[in-house]
Amino acid sequence: MARALVVYESIFGDARKIAEAVAEGLKGSHDVDVVAASEAPHEVDVDLLVVGGPNHGFSMPRESTREGAVKQYGAVVEDTKHGLHEWLDAVRLAQGTRAAAFDTRSDHPKLLIKMDHASKTEEKLLKGLGATLVADAEHFYVTDAKGPLVDGEEERASQWGRSLAGKVS
Numbered sequence: 001m002a003r004a005l006v007v008y009e010s011i012f013g014d015a016r017k018i019a020e021a022v023a024e025g026l027k028g029s030h031d032v033d034v035v036a037a038s039e040a041p042h043e044v045d046v047d048l049l050v051v052g053g054p055n056h057g058f059s060m061p062r063e064s065t066r067e068g069a070v071k072q073y074g075a076v077v078e079d080t081k082h083g084l085h086e087w088l089d090a091v092r093l094a095q096g097t098r099a100a101a102f103d104t105r106s107d108h109p110k111l112l113i114k115m116d117h118a119s120k121t122e123e124k125l126l127k128g129l130g131a132t133l134v135a136d137a138e139h140f141y142v143t144d145a146k147g148p149l150v151d152g153e154e155e156r157a158s159q160w161g162r163s164l165a166g167k168v169s
């Protein structure tokens with residue numbers, strides 16, 4: 001069976017739930033592992049790599065925004081120095097890796113949600129690693145900074161996972 005890896009960063013748990021739902025969608029056709037970026041391997045050889053995490057300050061989380069989440073929202077973050085961006089900076093992908101990116105973001109204000117932030121950077125980093133993007137990035141919405149996800153987003157993430165599986169099979 002084809003192999004897939006879903007790597008996520010999540011401060012409050014919403015992007016983790018999306019990562020797990022995407023994996024559910026892939027399961028019919030792929031052996032799937034879901035891992036936090038802090039625990040992900042630095043050499044990856046899979047048929048499909050999916051990465052995702054929250055928008056922080058109009059981009060991917062970084063040390064200063066993780067510290068901001070701790071100070072401003074009482075988040076518990078064991079290691080503010082390492083997350084998805086840092087993993088993508090260090091990982092090596094097998095030649096021919098196919099990939100897709102997602103992010104989680106606020107569902108308001110309307111102008112903000114239309115802008116491409118974290119997932120744009122994720123896609124740029126994936127391309128820099130030589131990966132081929134198999135689909136446009138997908139965005140999943142939370143009702144507030146600490147979540148929860150908007151109703152139906154996990155189901156939508158599973159469907160997106162199924163559609164990714166269809167694109168690479």
Ligand SMILES: Cc1cc2nc3c(=O)[nH]c(=O)nc-3n(C[C@H](O)[C@H](O)[C@H](O)COP(=O)(O)O)c2cc1C
Nearest residue numbers: 010011012013014015054056057058104105106145
């Ligand atoms: C420090 C910080 C900065 C944020 N900046 C943005 C932002 O620029 N745009 C946005 O849509 N949401 C922003 N948010 C909301 C996050 O996207 C939200 O917390 C995240 O999607 C929830 O995912 P998680 O539970 O996996 O951490 C921010 C949240 C924090 C804590």
